[in-house]
Amino acid sequence: MDQNYYDVKGLIKFIFKNKRQINFYDLDMQISNKILFPLKFKFVPYEKLLSAYSTKCYEMAVKCSRVYNGFPLIKISYRMQDMLRKNIEIRLPIAINKFMKKTKITREIFDKFWNNENFNTNKEEKIITKDDNMNNDMLIERACLLRLVLYMLCPYILYINI
Structure with a gap:
């Protein structure tokens, strides 16, 4: 307004x-x-x-x-x-x-x-606890898993540096 x-x-x-x-x-x-x-x-x-x-x-x-x-x-x-x-x-x-x-x-x-x-x-509420937060190790682990899956799908195209 x-x-x-x-x-x-x-x-x-x-x-x-x-x-x-x-x-x-x-x-x-x-x-x-x-x-x-x-x-x-x-x-x-x-x-x-x-x-x-x-x-x-x-x-x-x-x-x-x-x-x-x-x-x-x-x-x-x-x-x-x-x-x-x-x-x-x-x-x-x-x-x-x-x-x-x-x-x-x-x-x-x-x-x-x-x-x-x-x-x-x-109104809706959600309480976010410390367990809900992602730490850096979890993010790196998921990125590596994603890299592995993508490599299996197209091994000759993928070059990702993490």
Whole structure:
């Protein structure tokens, strides 16, 4: 997300990157659905298809009608090849005031907000122990084994110095 503001107006750019081999169809974005929401948005016309492995930038103009200190809710919906609509809701941990200035918050406050908003529903953890780490001897052993296998496959081509 990139944003530029002047007075009570501004421009927000959302950059989406599709890292999959499939297309996303009917991409749609909304920011907060409250009637009295003080920020008014107008999207620049955009293509609603996000092709496989592509990156696109979507722009919107924004105008702030009054002071707002809250956390905007972004709703993104799209269809994949099965054509079932899927939705993502993200509450941005960014406080917004009339001029959209950055707000500094401490790590403790951010962590508390993040955990209270259920951002961690798909959180996964892996504890890496010392046994999981590869040492240099293990790497050399595997490289030598690879060299031997490659030599068996094509003995007249391979000359690798390890």
